[in-house]
Amino acid sequence: MAKLEDAKRLFHAGDPDGAVALVAAAAEDGDSEAGLAIAHWRLFGLYGPRSLPQADHYLRCAARTSAEARRLHLYLRANGTLGTLSHEQAVEELRDLAVDDPVAQQQMRLLNAAEEEENWRTEPVSETPSIRMVRHLFSSAECAYLQQMSAPRLRPSTILDPQTGARRPDPVRTSVGAALSPVEEDLVVGMLNRRIAAATGTDRMQGEPLHILRYSGAQEYRPHHDAVAGLENQRSHTLIVYLTADYEGGETAFPELGFRLRGRQGDALLFANLREDGRPDLRMRHAGLPATSGAKWIATRWIRTRPYHVWKDG
Ligand SMILES: O=C(O)CCC(=O)C(=O)O
Ligand SMILES: [Fe+2]
The missing domain is CATH 1.25.40.10 (Tetratricopeptide repeat domain)
Structure with a gap:
């Protein structure tokens, strides 16, 4: 010191x-x-x-x-x-x-438990555009672990500026969050990222760092697209794991499609952001609505079309 x-x-x-x-x-x-x-x-x-x-x-x-x-x-x-x-x-x-x-020791317990407990399954929500719910992707202990380890790192959220490609704060997104970069990607987070790859049929390397978000009070993520215009290696899919359940409101809303969805603790919402021709699918605009009581925690993994190298591309 x-x-x-x-x-x-x-x-x-x-x-x-x-x-x-x-x-x-x-x-x-x-x-x-x-x-x-x-x-x-x-x-x-x-x-x-x-x-x-x-x-x-x-x-x-x-x-x-x-x-x-x-x-x-x-x-x-x-x-x-x-x-x-x-x-x-x-x-x-x-x-x-x-x-x-x-x-x-805590990490070993979670790794050991996962070997016995993994039991996720996919339920279709919409065929086209593709929206699915992956039930029981994370256990409640895994959800609690992500909250615990990310809590000291939470900072006001930013957005990716389509013009400059840089991150900046914006009223569109008022939550607090933390990206779990490779220095935070411990073996538990690594295992969860691997599980996400298996559940989405993608390669682990296509995922951006797992991003933890917490919304409380009036905090929200206003309607937006996860695909970023002009991005060469696009965000083809988004997977959102609901880490908590003790809040009201806070659905993920798709205004163009008329859906308002919300998983139970550990469930994940998976949706495609691109049309068949690879261009952003404008129907996939979505929002994180404010939680009317309690705090909503999620873990988002934006999945690219091709491998994403966080140290080079991030
Ligand atoms: O909070 C939500 O339900 C949506 C989050 C979201 O859109 C995102 O993380 O890209
Ligand atoms: Fe989003």
């Missing part, structure tokens, strides 16, 4: 290189907080260029003394960011970490 504070002072005094050097030296010396900080900077290209080998190196330093760093290093190897670890190998490693790490 002390080293990070010193580094912050150097940074504000106009010596960013000195600040980074200080943190790097502390990381080498086994300061896990410094190691985690600089590993994130190298992953995201902050205070210097992006470098996966360096991120890997500093995470290994921090992992000597920090359970958090050991877990993060595992997630990033399991999701392909820092190498390739099979799901089975990753679970083996998590099992070892779980011996003295309560977070890993």
Whole structure:
């Protein structure tokens, strides 16, 4: 901590290189907080260029003394960011970490339960345009886990500006949310993303990071299309998992089609955003209505036509 504070002072005094050097030296010396900080900077290209080998190196330093760093290093190897670890190998490693790490223990419990419990099934809502409900996609424990792990990361939601391609706040969407980027894609989130791929008949790599949203009070997502005009690798499908049930209102509404839908906890709504010719299907305009009481939590996965590389395309 002390080293990070010193580094912050150097940074504000106009010596960013000195600040980074200080943190790097502390990381080498086994300061896990410094190691985690600089590993994130190298992953995201902050205070210097992006470098996966360096991120890997500093995470290994921090992992000597920090359970958090050991877990993060595992997630990033399991999701392909820092190498390739099979799901089975990753679970083996998590099992070892779980011996003295309560977070890993909680994740192992969810992974073990899933092996016994997976029982989702698809119900058609509309043939054309294609809308389906996938019942029981996530268990209630998985829904609770996503809320718990994303709660500290929730920020006011933004939209993708079709003109600039950049994200910005907009009154169209007043919820709070968090995208679970590869550093948050732990083995449980990875398993849920795999399950979404299986349930949608798509490849896991086509999914954008799972996006957690929470609406309370008058918060809403006004009518919009998930397909973004001009996007080359389009959002062909959207899957929305309802993580809570103890709220009123809050349906997903399709004004053009006259549907208002809402799943039970763990159910997912899956719909196609494109016409057969690959252009946005204008009938698929939809809205997240405000919850008239309680808080509505969802997890959205926007699925692209082709693989989406979050580090390159995001
Ligand atoms: O909140 C809802 O029901 C809709 C969410 C939505 O449209 C989205 O996440 O793209
Ligand atoms: Fe949407």
